[in-house]
Amino acid sequence: MHAYVHIVDDDASFRTTLERRLKLAGYRVATYASARQLLDQLPGDEDAGCIVLDVRIPGMSGPELQMRLNELESTLPIVFLTGYADTATTVQAIKAGAEDFLTKPIASEQLIEAINRALARHELARSQRTRLDSLRALLARLTPRERQVFDLIVRGRINKQIAYELGTTERTIKAHRHQVMEKMQVQSLAELVSIAERLGARELEGEVKG
Amino acid sequence: MHAYVHIVDDDASFRTTLERRLKLAGYRVATYASARQLLDQLPGDEDAGCIVLDVRIPGMSGPELQMRLNELESTLPIVFLTGYADTATTVQAIKAGAEDFLTKPIASEQLIEAINRALARHELARSQRTRLDSLRALLARLTPRERQVFDLIVRGRINKQIAYELGTTERTIKAHRHQVMEKMQVQSLAELVSIAERLGARELEGEVKG
DNA sequence: GGCCGTCCTGTCCCATGGTACAATATGAAA
DNA sequence: TTTCATATTGTACCATGGGACAGGACGGCC
Numbered sequence: 001m002h003a004y005v006h007i008v009d010d011d012a013s014f015r016t017t018l019e020r021r022l023k024l025a026g027y028r029v030a031t032y033a034s035a036r037q038l039l040d041q042l043p044g045d046e047d048a049g050c051i052v053l054d055v056r057i058p059g060m061s062g063p064e065l066q067m068r069l070n071e072l073e074s075t076l077p078i079v080f081l082t083g084y085a086d087t088a089t090t091v092q093a094i095k096a097g098a099e100d101f102l103t104k105p106i107a108s109e110q111l112i113e114a115i116n117r118a119l120a121r122h123e124l125a126r127s128q129r130t131r132l133d134s135l136r137a138l139l140a141r142l143t144p145r146e147r148q149v150f151d152l153i154v155r156g157r158i159n160k161q162i163a164y165e166l167g168t169t170e171r172t173i174k175a176h177r178h179q180v181m182e183k184m185q186v187q188s189l190a191e192l193v194s195i196a197e198r199l200g201a202r203e204l205e206g207e208v209k210g
Numbered sequence: 211m212h213a214y215v216h217i218v219d220d221d222a223s224f225r226t227t228l229e230r231r232l233k234l235a236g237y238r239v240a241t242y243a244s245a246r247q248l249l250d251q252l253p254g255d256e257d258a259g260c261i262v263l264d265v266r267i268p269g270m271s272g273p274e275l276q277m278r279l280n281e282l283e284s285t286l287p288i289v290f291l292t293g294y295a296d297t298a299t300t301v302q303a304i305k306a307g308a309e310d311f312l313t314k315p316i317a318s319e320q321l322i323e324a325i326n327r328a329l330a331r332h333e334l335a336r337s338q339r340t341r342l343d344s345l346r347a348l349l350a351r352l353t354p355r356e357r358q359v360f361d362l363i364v365r366g367r368i369n370k371q372i373a374y375e376l377g378t379t380e381r382t383i384k385a386h387r388h389q390v391m392e393k394m395q396v397q398s399l400a401e402l403v404s405i406a407e408r409l410g411a412r413e414l415e416g417e418v419k420g
Numbered sequence: 421g422g423c424c425g426t427c428c429t430g431t432c433c434c435a436t437g438g439t440a441c442a443a444t445a446t447g448a449a450a
Numbered sequence: 451t452t453t454c455a456t457a458t459t460g461t462a463c464c465a466t467g468g469g470a471c472a473g474g475a476c477g478g479c480c
Contacts, residue, residue: 090301
């Protein structure tokens with residue numbers, strides 16, 4: 001079990017108690033007294049992990065940290081664990097993607113169930129992230145020209161049309177097309193379109209913004 | 211404004227009060243004293259709409275109704291509105307897709323904001339549903355044989371391979387392929403693959419189960 | 421029995437995609 | 451200056467996709 005649980009709580013004795021309980025349950029634990037501390041030592045994606053987070057902590061609050069982590073595209077799931085929770089905060093936290101929202105005091109069993117769900121979710125998120133990153137890495141190897149050809153290919157244009165739109169000859173497009181298939185490591189147009197679809201949403205957003 | 215708000219609450223005077231407030235705000239309102247009543251007169255998808263739902267009502271509870279509607283693949287967003295809410299119930303409701311979870315008494319303004327978010331979401335869900343249904347309708351028009359060819363085409367097989375796998379000739383596959391492109395109303399392989407990807411998740415699940 | 425949809429098959433012929441073998445030009449980096 | 455990546459283009463030749471024009475076999479329905 002290499003799963004890491006990151007505890008963020010300003011109450012030192014609570015951190016210690018929780019750390020002990022979780023280590024006994026077989027987790028590796030890191031504790032942080034503030035949101036800033038966690039951000040400074042931001043855990044990577046090497047191991048499965050999750051965050052156990054208090055809502056009211058000095059400085060940056062729990063929900064604020066959650067927002068910041070979302071901005072940073074962190075895949076670390078968050079289990080909120082707090083003394084008092086008003087409904088609005090609870091709703092907001094879950095809507096923002098928290099795995100769970102629990103209140104102190106909490107039975108170890110219940111917390112561990114939440115942590116395990118969070119860890120399972122992180123595994124899933126990491127593997128999806130990895131696959132997507134691989135595809136993005138392939139795409140990044142395309143030259144600007146090849147990228148243009150790629151975009152038109154997956155939109156269903158035939159070489160002749162692509163040549164016209166890019167102001168060059170069909171022969172040239174064939175060369176680029178070959179490079180695209182080679183670099184994207186696919187043997188068929190279907191695979192290429194499939195990859196484009198999986199990258200699609202983000203790439204299209206990028207085009208709109210850029 | 212043709213948006214419909216469906217109020218489910220066992221408190222008759224509360225229903226009446228809320229109905230009046232929402233009608234003044236320009237909504238069309240339907241009220242139900244129980245979950246069963248709403249299920250019996252289940253609103254269709256013709257108009258935008260949402261449900262304002264109490265948690266504790268006699269018979270089927272709010273969360274139970276929510277689960278039932280999810281099973282029925284309803285697109286109607288739910289805004290919970292209840293007197294007392296424990297954290298677990300709140301978390302569960304939001305995780306199950308509720309648009310919001312509010313507590314009585316509630317300011318009209320806040321409730322209306324939630325309702326408007328729910329209605330916007332319903333519009334989005336409806337349009338996505340409609341587009342997907344159109345594609346499914348096209349797919350349903352394929353004969354069994356054409357469907358087989360469709361599956362192999364979008365997996366990147368060439369006619370020769372498809373012919374071999376289906377134990378027939380390349381010429382026959384060309385004929386089926388033509389029918390597939392015709393019936394799916396696409397002009398390019400890229401479009402066909404794109405459609406297959408959008409339908410993909412569900413279709414693959416279906417294949418695994420069936 | 422006759423009609424119709426589905427599935428199957430054939431022959432040409434052309435368009436399109438893909439590859440082998442080559443070559444030119446440009447700009448950046450060593 | 452040399453080297454390299456990039457972009458470009460050409461001539462063949464072959465494989466694959468796709469249309470036009472045909473037809474046969476089978477099974478369900480009126």
